[in-house]
Amino acid sequence: MVANLKENIVTNKLNNDRNINQLGDILKGVLDIGSNSVRLVVFSGNKRVPEPIFNEKVLCGLGRDLGETGLLGNAAMKMARVSLKRFRLVADTLGVTDITVLATSAVRDAKNGREFVAKVEAETGFTVQVISGNEEAELAAQGVFCGAPAAKGLVGDLGGGSLELVRISRRRVHERVSLPIGPLMLDSMFGKDYSAARAYVATEFNKIDWLDKCARSEMYMVGGAWRNISRLLLREKQEPLQILHGYRIQRKDMQRYLKVLSVLRPRDIPYAANIPSRRRNVLPLAGIILDELIKKLKFSSLVVSSYGVREGVLYRSLTERQQKEDPFIFSCRALAEERSRFPEHADKLYAWTRPLLAGMPGSYSKSEERLHLAACYLSDIAWRAHPDFRSSYAVEQALHGHFVGVGHKGRSFVGLVLNQAYGAEIESSPIRHSLYQLEADEVQRARVLGSGLRLAQRISAGTLSLLEECELSYDGKMVSLQASERFTNLMGDVVAKRLKELARLVGAKNRVLSNGQ
Helix, strand or coil: CHHHHHHHHHHHHHHHHHHHHCCCCCEEEEEEECCCEEEEEEEECCCCCCCEEEEEEEECCCCCCHHHHCCCCHHHHHHHHHHHHHHHHHHHHHCCCEEEEEECHHHHHCCCHHHHHHHHHHHHCCCEEECCHHHHHHHHHHHHHHHCCCCCEEEEEECCCCEEEEEEECCEEEEEEEECCCHHHHHHHHCCCHHHHHHHHHHHHHCCCCHHHHCCCEEEEECHHHHHHHHHHHHHCCCCCCCCCCCEEEHHHHHHHHHHHCCCCHHHCCCCCCCCHHHHHCHHHHHHHHHHHHHHHCCCEEEECCCCHHHHHHHHHCCHHHHHCCHHHHHHHHHHHHHCCCHHHHHHHHHHHHHHHCCCCCCCCHHHHHHHHHHHHHCCCCCCCCHHHHHHHHHHHHHHCCCCCCCHHHHHHHHHHHHHHCCCCHHHCHHHHHHHHCCHHHHHHHHHHHHHHHHHHHHHCCCHHHHCCEEEEECCCEEEEEECHHHHHHCHHHHHHHHHHHHHHCCCEEEEEECCC
16 A cells, blocks of 8 residues: 555656646756745746746745854755755756856855855755855846846846946946845944944945946835835835836836835835734834935936846846846737637738838837837737627726836836727726826827737737738828739728727718729
């Protein structure tokens, strides 16, 4: 009986491993031994947009005593080693053969850091890379590029024991520095003397001679403490889109919130009840660091990046061609391939509806062009949904889908295009709560593009041949459908109705012309 039980366990494990490995190519893991937490993330394949299939952290607090004693605490090391043994078992069970293990500021700065690493390697079989501050800064910047290729300005990666600052532009990393001013480090040095901590932070910033190059630029915030502050601000402002990655915050809004945060006890912070107490207790010091940085550089805005060192490891391993891919378009294309009937038609839909913009007032920016293409990829993902809910399903995917490389405004634009493409009224759609993100001319262009997609979907019936038999144009006064004679004879009332709806939306007349007419 025992033998049979063991055999069943082995068989089930093999079957589970096969099922897991069907999720993607070779599984890649990144294990981050940080000052505050130890985290394992397992990604499926070597893709442009990392796809996590396992993500777990343990708040060990390795750097909690470092500023006072110069050592990793015994209790923290014990907890970390237990967690790392578990992660070894998880990685082996999942079949992860490619795993990068990084140790950051707490381990590299502690007097007993090498001893800790030696024990971890002996107990787990992991090879631990203790990376320098410059290497940590480089990986954080690469992680930001992974989620926002056009990022330009300053990356700030706040860990428990250190702050890495990096100047970036055009997917290039410029000056960088690692400073010993993480919240755990400051807490062990100054306790609740926030005035002394603030003065120390300001002095450290003033030592960096290149930092003024980032004045009035954008800042990309990386790290759990700053993400938590941003999440609390998101909730306090009651933003309709509770999406953290890509959330852009105006400088004055962040400064106002940090001022409130500085006078609150951690347990009294609104909306913070679900944040673990260890995370919540460091928020005032994390806020002081951010506030001093804002005061010095007066950023135009601050952008949240959920991607950092771990994603930087994966991004750096991609080919140059993969790195240049647009992450938002990549994800929209992947979603279309998974859920659409005709994902290969997206490029044709984009080209077919593009002439609508020629006769419209206002400029059509490069950023809107990519949003237009994204909407074309997502335009058929709701076909399996109940007909009464297809529009809301498509809009919800645009607003709340797991995308990077797009902010709240971009999500709202694509959502409005899809809302129009499915013929839904704005007032009864989830999109109505996000319209404030868009200017009036952007709302108009999104609705026109959606109406154009609605017309194209009716004409094409999912086939390229029918769409290729006609061309759409708009000169500011007339929306014209130039079609083959065969097509004009088969156009039908539904196509004529949607053409008329499109023309009415731009305040123009409409006509159908046979080729050669």
